[in-house]
Amino acid sequence: MTTVLAIAWKEVRDGLRNRWVLATTLLMAALALGLAFLGAAPTGSNVAASRLAVTVVSLASLTIFLVPLIALLLAYDALVGEIERGTMLLLLAYPVARWEIVAGKFLGHAALIAIATGVGYGVAAAAVAYAAPGTGAEDWQAMGALIASSILLGAVFLSIGYLLSGLVRERATAAGLAIAVWLVFVLLYDLGLLGYLAATEGKGVSAETFGWLLLLNPADAFRLFNLTGLEGVRQFSGMAGASGQAPVSPFALMAALLAWVLVPLLLAQAVFHRRQL
Amino acid sequence: MKEADAVILDGLTKRYGDRTVVHGVTLALAAGERLALLGHNGAGKTTLMKMMLGLVRPDGGEVRVLGRDPAEAAADVRRSVGFLPESVAFYEAMTGWETLRFYARVKRRPAEECRALLARVGLADAAGRRVGTYSKGMRQRLGLAQALLGAPRLLLLDEPTTGLDPELRQSFYGIIAELKAQGTAVLLSSHLLTELEERTDHIAIMNQGHLVGLGTLGDLREQAGLPVRFRLRVVNGDAATVADHFGALVFERVPGEVGPACPARDKMDVLRAIAGLGDRVADVEVVPPSLDDVYASFTGRPLSEGAPA
Numbered sequence: 170m171t172t173v174l175a176i177a178w179k180e181v182r183d184g185l186r187n188r189w190v191l192a193t194t195l196l197m198a199a200l201a202l203g204l205a206f207l208g209a210a211p212t213g214s215n216v217a218a219s220r221l222a223v224t225v226v227s228l229a230s231l232t233i234f235l236v237p238l239i240a241l242l243l244a245y246d247a248l249v250g251e252i253e254r255g256t257m258l259l260l261l262a263y264p265v266a267r268w269e270i271v272a273g274k275f276l277g278h279a280a281l282i283a284i285a286t287g288v289g290y291g292v293a294a295a296a297v298a299y300a301a302p303g304t305g306a307e308d309w310q311a312m313g314a315l316i317a318s319s320i321l322l323g324a325v326f327l328s329i330g331y332l333l334s335g336l337v338r339e340r341a342t343a344a345g346l347a348i349a350v351w352l353v354f355v356l357l358y359d360l361g362l363l364g365y366l367a368a369t370e371g372k373g374v375s376a377e378t379f380g381w382l383l384l385l386n387p388a389d390a391f392r393l394f395n396l397t398g399l400e401g402v403r404q405f406s407g408m409a410g411a412s413g414q415a416p417v418s419p420f421a422l423m424a425a426l427l428a429w430v431l432v433p434l435l436l437a438q439a440v441f442h443r444r445q446l
Numbered sequence: 447m448k449e450a451d452a453v454i455l456d457g458l459t460k461r462y463g464d465r466t467v468v469h470g471v472t473l474a475l476a477a478g479e480r481l482a483l484l485g486h487n488g489a490g491k492t493t494l495m496k497m498m499l500g501l502v503r504p505d506g507g508e509v510r511v512l513g514r515d516p517a518e519a520a521a522d523v524r525r526s527v528g529f530l531p532e533s534v535a536f537y538e539a540m541t542g543w544e545t546l547r548f549y550a551r552v553k554r555r556p557a558e559e560c561r562a563l564l565a566r567v568g569l570a571d572a573a574g575r576r577v578g579t580y581s582k583g584m585r586q587r588l589g590l591a592q593a594l595l596g597a598p599r600l601l602l603l604d605e606p607t608t609g610l611d612p613e614l615r616q617s618f619y620g621i622i623a624e625l626k627a628q629g630t631a632v633l634l635s636s637h638l639l640t641e642l643e644e645r646t647d648h649i650a651i652m653n654q655g656h657l658v659g660l661g662t663l664g665d666l667r668e669q670a671g672l673p674v675r676f677r678l679r680v681v682n683g684d685a686a687t688v689a690d691h692f693g694a695l696v697f698e699r700v701p702g703e704v705g706p707a708c709p710a711r712d713k714m715d716v717l718r719a720i721a722g723l724g725d726r727v728a729d730v731e732v733v734p735p736s737l738d739d740v741y742a743s744f745t746g747r748p749l750s751e752g753a754p755a
């Protein structure tokens with residue numbers, strides 16, 4: 170455990186020192202504030218949802234675009250970059266198990282994402298609650314769930330990033346693959362699904378299959394979790410009708426996200442374990 | 447070969463694809479012994495060290511480090527081994543102190559040890575600066591410091607002195623001599639036989655993955671069986687007569703000089719013959735085979751040639 174923590178701490182310190190955390194936190198806070206105050210304006214108060222609940226819905230979309238990208242940028246370089254620069258050779262000559270390296274990096278990078286997301290969104294949430302009183306406990310709960318699940322979504326893409334990083338010979342390849350992964354999960358998957366539904370006039374898949382298809386994409390699982398998870402948000406997100414027959418329960422969505430963290434992470438460890446330097 | 451040996455290699459073989467880069471290498475390194483691994487670029491020195499660390503899996507033969515198989519007991523073995531990779535790479539953004547602290551944590555060593563080691567390699571003053579700003583010599587010193595963490599029983603130093611100025615090289619070998627006195631086994635690789643004189647106990651010469659020579663410097667000289675050469679300055683340019691005197695021994699002719707050569711064991715006979723020539727010879731110089739010649743006789747080509755194609 171000492172080793173895992175030493176590696177995690179090194180990653181956190183690197184992130185703090187090269188201002189990665191500062192830049193990412195500022196970016197997330199700025200975008201979150203922008204969405205909270207501009208994006209929510211036209212809806213006014215004719216919807217029975219608090220300002221913060223509205224913000225949660227916009228931030229969920231922001232997370233889906235931004236957090237996977239941030240996580241992949243951190244992770245794609247993690248293994249292949251150290252191998253290429255030669256620092257991995259020395260580290261592996263120490264009494265370190267390879268899983269400890271993967272685990273340490275994961276822990277450190279997840280902490281960086283947690284700081285950026287927690288502070289960035291937290292600031293935005295506090296500002297919204299201050300500007301529009303009447304924020305209930307449930308709204309705060311929704312906000313908390315959004316931040317926690319955003320970190321979880323980041324963890325998913327960290328794991329996928331390590332897998333890429335362990336598989337390829339060169340950093341550039343890992344970078345290319347990371348962009349491809351981002352495009353597929355954040356844009357193309359949904360486009361494909363929509364296109365298929367449109368082509369078959371909605372009869373192509375049953376509600377149940379559709380639920381499963383959403384679980385197969387961590388970004389969709391995340392979206393569904395945040396838009397259907399809490400009553401206040403559901404009202405605003407247009408999922409109110411769907412709630413009764415919500416295809417998947419929040420627990421299943423959480424489980425899907427956790428599986429999306431663990432499976433690629435274990436695969437990354439397995440791939441890295443077999444690799445010769 | 448004893449179990450007590452720090453390193454035992456027995457018929458060790460490694461293939462990359464269909465290229466065999468280490469061919470059945472057998473050697474042993476005892477505690478407190480310094481062994482130099484000598485060879486051209488691509489001879490397989492680094493690969494050999496990686497196999498001792500369990501970083502690369504052998505395709506044949508056996509490797510035992512401190513009595514254990516490094517592939518199976520990797521963590522135990524590495525706790526007692528220090529490694530300095532060739533052209534060592536560090537995390538550029540960390541200071542020298544943070545770097546050593548990081549490796550010390552991983553090896554479960556206390557902070558005081560880092561302080562002492564930084565002082566020992568002469569980096570105490572630069573410890574607070576980023577490694578990215580370090581010179582080659584400073585990096586190498588930091589590399590040695592991290593290799594010494596935890597008082598290892600075996601040190602693997604891959605080309606530790608390339609790029610060091612003579613003074614630093616001297617102090618490097620000074621530290622290695624101290625370690626020997628403490629019973630640490632040291633394996634170091636190098637391209638230069640000349641540099642190793644008096645500084646290692648045994649020398650192993652590798653050529654394209656084969657171990658082609660093993661022994662002390664004296665052993666290697668003897669095994670090489672290279673001729674001793676003489677350089678005679680002849681009075682009155684009477685070179686032809688003097689040359690005839692040596693007959694088949696004459697090796698090279700420079701105007702005004704005669705250069706016979708003979709096997710090392712006949713050296714005294716030749717010297718007596720030269721003395722018998724009286725005042726026809728004005729000067730004589732005895733030239734033993736150079737270390738570079740010895741090295742070249744094992745690898746089959748001179749040092750100055752590049753890596754194999």
Ligand SMILES: Nc1ncnc2c1ncn2[C@@H]1O[C@H](COP(=O)(O)OP(=O)(O)OP(=O)(O)O)[C@@H](O)[C@H]1O
Pocket residue numbers: 446462467485486487488489490491492493494532
């Ligand atoms: N990962 C690898 N894949 C394929 N070939 C490799 C690999 N690592 C080393 N080799 C080959 O193995 C041979 C021996 O390499 P090694 O690094 O052990 O040589 P070396 O004696 O350390 O050379 P140098 O003096 O240049 O450091 C070389 O021909 C090299 O190309």
Ligand SMILES: [Mg+2]
Pocket residue numbers: 491492493532604
């Ligand atoms: Mg080498």
